[in-house]
Amino acid sequence: MAIKRIGVLTTGGDSPGMNAAIRTVVRYGIYNKLEVWGVFRGWWGLINEELKPFDHRSVSGIINQGGTILKTARCPEFKTEEGMKRAYETLKKYNIEGIIIIGGNGSFTAGYEFYKKYKIPCIGVSATIDNDVNGIEMTFGVDTALNTALDALDKIRDTATSMERIFVVEVMGRESGFIALNVALAGGCEEVIIPERQYNLETICHDIVEGNLRGKISWIIVLAEGAGSAEDIAQRIREMTDLETRAITLGHIQRGGRPTALSRRLAILFAKEAVDCLIHGESVKAIGLKKGEITKVDFEMAIQKKIWDVEGLYKMVKILT
Numbered sequence: 097m098a099i100k101r102i103g104v105l106t107t108g109g110d111s112p113g114m115n116a117a118i119r120t121v122v123r124y125g126i127y128n129k130l131e132v133w134g135v136f137r138g139w140w141g142l143i144n145e146e147l148k149p150f151d152h153r154s155v156s157g158i159i160n161q162g163g164t165i166l167k168t169a170r171c172p173e174f175k176t177e178e179g180m181k182r183a184y185e186t187l188k189k190y191n192i193e194g195i196i197i198i199g200g201n202g203s204f205t206a207g208y209e210f211y212k213k214y215k216i217p218c219i220g221v222s223a224t225i226d227n228d229v230n231g232i233e234m235t236f237g238v239d240t241a242l243n244t245a246l247d248a249l250d251k252i253r254d255t256a257t258s259m260e261r262i263f264v265v266e267v268m269g270r271e272s273g274f275i276a277l278n279v280a281l282a283g284g285c286e287e288v289i290i291p292e293r294q295y296n297l298e299t300i301c302h303d304i305v306e307g308n309l310r311g312k313i314s315w316i317i318v319l320a321e322g323a324g325s326a327e328d329i330a331q332r333i334r335e336m337t338d339l340e341t342r343a344i345t346l347g348h349i350q351r352g353g354r355p356t357a358l359s360r361r362l363a364i365l366f367a368k369e370a371v372d373c374l375i376h377g378e379s380v381k382a383i384g385l386k387k388g389e390i391t392k393v394d395f396e397m398a399i400q401k402k403i404w405d406v407e408g409l410y411k412m413v414k415i416l417t
Contacts, residue, residue, distance in 0.1 A: 099217070099374055101131040103147065103192045106164040107138035107171075107203040111223040111237030112355035113363035114164040117198050119155040120367035121221075126152060128375060133192055137167045138199075139174035139206060142183035147190065159360060162240075162352045164198075174206055184214045193217065194374040196367070200224025200235065201399055204382055208395040211380050219370040220395065222384035223363070225350060226272045230402040231393035232384030236362035241268070241350045242278055248346055249283040249316070256314040262304060262341040264330040268350050269320035272402070275350070276320035277409045286315050286417050289329070291322040292406045297329070301336040308339060321345075365390055 104121045106114050118134070125132040134154065136146040158165055173179035187195070194217035197207045204220045211218050222229045225241035245267050256263050267275050273290025280288035287303075289295045304315050319326050326343035333341045355363070366383040369390050373381055382398035384391055 099130070099193045101133065101190075101192050102371075102374055103133045103135050103142075103187065103195045104166070105135035105138050105141060105195065105197060106166045106168045106223075107197060107199040107206070108168065109200070109224065110163050110168055110351050111200070111225050111235070112162050112240035112351070112353060113236040113359035114198055114223055115155075115158040115161045116355060116360045116363040117221050117223065117236070117367040118164065118166060119159055120364045121196050121371055122150045122155045123152060124368050124371050128371065130371070130375075133190065134166050135195075137169040138203075139171040139179075139183060140169045142186050143171065143173055143179055145186050145189075147186070160354050162354055180210055180213060183210065184216065187216055194219070194379070196221060196370045196374070198223050198367075200226065201228050201230075204229070204395050205399045208380060208399060211395070217374055217377075217379040219373045219379065220382040220398065221363075221366045221370050222382055225275065226269060227274045228272045228402050229382055229384055229393070229398050230400045231397045232382065232386055232391065234362070234385040236359050236366060237355065238274075239358040240353065240356045241275060242282070243356055244350050244353055245275060245279045245346055246282050248349070249279055249285070249318070252344060253283070253314070253316060256316055260313040260340075262315040262317070262330075262333060262337075262339055264317045264319055264326045264333070264341065264343045266319045266321055266326035266343070266345040268346070270322040273320040273323065273406065274404070276318045277406065277413070280318040280413050281409060281416075283316070283318070284416065285318050285413065287317040288319075288410065288413055289317065289323045290320045290406070290410075293410060295323070297332060298336070301333055304333070304339065305337050308337075
């Protein structure tokens, strides 16, 4: 039997381009004679029946907006048997036959568990600035987040050079140093500290002092939040080098703002593929980019820890210092 009604939800942290993906799911779904329901606040919305039917105009004027019009929220209740049951009952009550989950690794893990229990068809659209979906080279939102962080870093460098200071700049990345490494490389930074790689602060401080003696007047260290605190590391550098060191935390600024052309384009293409998957009876697949092509990865693989070229990128940062 052909699928007739689908739901779309955004879960976990927001990622630039989510609205472009929502817009595509709704309009491309309608084009294919589907009824599309928007679920608000992710899994919480399914549990608490926060959903409504969307039409063509429901998604007007949102393609350029950051964030998500569907809102997003953490939902510990969905991890419980009772929570999943209530979500399932909501889908049955509103005759929703499949769902599209716009999110990242954690969102797909929850979707996979839900599918195994209730067999509701679900497709994941890879949207996370951490770029940590296994089997996929790029999620959407990454390009925007990198450019936002890089723009801030370029401005910090102006001050670092002018005032002859060391800066420790903390970017997002609790378990992944993807943003930190790529921003450090593109920003011409002297050092990067990430969760995937052990660091030696004494060696870093030695390099700073040696550089200072040779006349190097500024130094920028990019730090992924999961590898430590910018304030703590800046304080230790001050104590070990006796040089002026400042800490800056970019924080959630990296999630917001207008999505770049690349983030929008990927969001649109991923969302279209997700709708096609449900129409053709496919399920528990994550949609993303690999080798320049749209690809589908089984949830079982997508939720595994991602292995990527940490050492190669780190080496380039050091070579170009």
